[in-house]
Amino acid sequence: MKVVKYLISTSLLVVFIYFGYTNRNQILATSSKYLGQITQQITKQEIPCSQPITYKIGIFDQRFGISQKDFLFDIEKSASTWDSAWKMSSSTNPGSSSNSTNSTKKPLFEYSPTGDMVINLIYDYRQQATDKLTQLGITIENGRSSYDSLTSEYKTMVTQYNIDKASYETQVNYWNSRGGATPKVFAEITQQKNLLNAHADSINSIITTLNSIANSLNSSVQNYNSIGSSTGQEFNEGEYVQTATSTKIDIYQYSTHTALIRVLEHELGHALGMEHVSDPQAIMYRINQGKSDSLTKADIAELNKVCHSTQNLK
Ligand SMILES: [Zn+2]
Numbered sequence: 001m002k003v004v005k006y007l008i009s010t011s012l013l014v015v016f017i018y019f020g021y022t023n024r025n026q027i028l029a030t031s032s033k034y035l036g037q038i039t040q041q042i043t044k045q046e047i048p049c050s051q052p053i054t055y056k057i058g059i060f061d062q063r064f065g066i067s068q069k070d071f072l073f074d075i076e077k078s079a080s081t082w083d084s085a086w087k088m089s090s091s092t093n094p095g096s097s098s099n100s101t102n103s104t105k106k107p108l109f110e111y112s113p114t115g116d117m118v119i120n121l122i123y124d125y126r127q128q129a130t131d132k133l134t135q136l137g138i139t140i141e142n143g144r145s146s147y148d149s150l151t152s153e154y155k156t157m158v159t160q161y162n163i164d165k166a167s168y169e170t171q172v173n174y175w176n177s178r179g180g181a182t183p184k185v186f187a188e189i190t191q192q193k194n195l196l197n198a199h200a201d202s203i204n205s206i207i208t209t210l211n212s213i214a215n216s217l218n219s220s221v222q223n224y225n226s227i228g229s230s231t232g233q234e235f236n237e238g239e240y241v242q243t244a245t246s247t248k249i250d251i252y253q254y255s256t257h258t259a260l261i262r263v264l265e266h267e268l269g270h271a272l273g274m275e276h277v278s279d280p281q282a283i284m285y286r287i288n289q290g291k292s293d294s295l296t297k298a299d300i301a302e303l304n305k306v307c308h309s310t311q312n313l314k
Helices: 001-022 024-046 068-088 125-135 144-177 183-217 258-270 295-312
Strands: 054-058 109-111 119-121 240-242 247-251
Touching: 024 068, 054 068, 054 247, 068 109, 068 295, 125 183, 144 240, 240 258, 247 258, 258 295
Parallel strands: 054 109, 054 119, 119 247
Antiparallel strands: 240 247
């Protein structure tokens, strides 16, 4: 057995060496590309805020109803919120006698058509639910009180839905027992069925939103099952995703312009390396529930904590 193993590993080694030799240029080019990217990542991670994070727009879905130019403008506005706070902060340097002057600070973010970080605006069931509720005159805000008022809205709608559904089923059973309906009655019943389906869609949108709030509240609130087809996926308004060689921000949902700016600011904060803070009004709070797009003291403290390690490494 040992000899066989030895033979197998030796032949595999020969194959690898041969393959490696014949493709050496490609392998060298690929590895230097990845090494370059990884070095870039390490530099950014170890010396945060020292170089601007360059970004570009990736996926852009027009169903959000804003132009790509407006979206870029909103990203720039969100980035400048962090930039201003960073430039305003005095960067005292422990262990050194000199303070770095604010004018030497580079911006934290910079737009570039070939930027490293991709920012996507992705339309799916989340924004669809939000748009549906907007049509019903319901503006979504996160947080417990919004959850409670939406729950009572949901209960009213479900009660009405069940009454309409029972009435529809009674009629269908009646006409079936008589061997079928007249064309006029059939048309009326079909209309009722369509209304019932539309009603179920609205209820499902509320359920999607309720579950999203429940998810972010992460507490004892109830998760609801949708009527008909399920959309019970995890809900995030946005997320920052970092891999060994790439970074991206995906934005999925917002109900107001301020909420969009806040979610952009929040994810840009994560891109800088910031964690969540405990102030419920802060941009870096885990739930997007504040009313203002300005940073709170807790946000600025977190920014300074993350960025000032730069000064220590200089
Ligand atoms: Zn977050």
